[in-house]
Amino acid sequence: MTLPNSPLLVELKDLSFGYGDRVILNDISFGIPRGKVTALMGVSGGGKTTVLRLIGGQYKAQQGQLNFDGQDVGQMNTEQLYAARRRMGMLFQFGALFTDMNVFDNVAFPLREHTKMSESMVRDIVLMKLDAVGLRGARNLKPSEISGGMGRRVALARAIALDPDLMMYDEPFAGLDPISLGTAARLIRRLNDSLGITSVVVSHDVDETFQIADQVVVLANGKVAAQGTPESLRQTTDPLIHQFVNGLSDGPVHFHYPATSVAEDFGRASA
Template sequence: MTSPPDNLVELRDVRFGYGARPVLNELTLAVPRGKVTALMGASGGGKTTVLRLIGGQVRAQAGEVLFEGRNVGTMSAARLYAARRRMGMLFQFGALFTDLSVFENVAFPLREHTRLSDALIRDIVLMKLDAVGLRGARNLMPSEISGGMSRRVALARAIALDPELVMYDEPFAGLDPISLDTAARLIRRLNDALGITSLVVSHDLVETFRIADHVVILADGKVAVQGTPEQVRACQDPLVRQFVHAEDSDEEGPVRFHYPGPTVAEDFGVKVVR
């Protein structure tokens, strides 16, 4: 019997862009099985695009996106649908269905993807809500719970089908320090307790480095550095140091502030004095 690959997800020489704007340029990275991998980098660097490629929402324009050794980009609709059942996704700000209760939000993927009885769905939903500390909030509507609670409900929904891979798109954005700490500990605890693989896209360095086993920083459509949090902190690459240590100077560093475009003189017809 062939053993599963050590890496649950791999991207090999992936190219992707939106229209004429390139985003990923021969990107190669791996997501180790059973670990918490953090995917970081400046805004607009392609992190969420990587999640969309893994989930098959978009297809790589070149290269391969592999999930358990199978190319997502060449899967039929039926195979892709089956692969997605083994993935969980926590969207930015939760993305709960506003007209469904907390219970029904978590039950949704079970009703969509399985033929389980209502009694069994009830038990599974309550177990998942209990795992995130919200079993008592089952009958509340999304408008009746806080932002931090919404994120936890969304996490319960993401793990409803016992996925092998859970992807988190900015799970800490907009949370107060207490909710942020709770969310970070939940990601780490659920990863270890359920034996899953987690891929976390985040800009929060402190919390993300605290829970991650493996960190990948993207820049210019490629991997700038990857390794343990300690290895990434010790990296001397100017771009990585600017991002990780928030180093500043009078001039722009490698991580650019301005999006590429016409010069000020070209746009306003004025002479710029430096």
């Protein structure tokens, strides 16, 4: 078992998980260091978001362990799991804001739901979190009145409202313009360092993610294909990692789904 004073906040040990006969993660092991930004990368369907769900306890490992601060998430009872989740923040892919609430009430929601703070204290905390993401002046706007990038920042303010130990980001850069994307990336890094939290970022954006990550874990074919610093992965000679990092069409990951030859298929159609 991981000790509470371990340098790893999250540790996957010989973990396997799948849906029916389809294996998603096959006997994988890696750790997420405290106070660092860890990026989970790899091709679509490689199990990155599944890892986030395993950390949050939505899924349970079928084999092996997933430890959060020394405790096996899969063995937690309901009370222990809820306590662990209160130490986690989650930024969903498209923000998932409550559309009938304004910006202020979206950020205030977890404080009102999980604490007994006075409204004056809730107000102060909400304004501080909105100020941290540059949106204190947008407190009275509805989600429909702000841009997608701003909505993602409101969702981030909501996710850090309870001062989590662990922040998880599921494709935080998807659908953002270059300015919003760069702003979001720098914000993730700045909040991680200023708040002293641990961050896990699931992303396909190699350039922005490599700029903010301390370590990168690449998942492929149910395994950990590579793990290391962004610089070490850029210099790797592994064909799959080289193809992924450089966005190449030719390599171990094929563009075409396996099929019979073109000549055979078209010949059969014209026969």
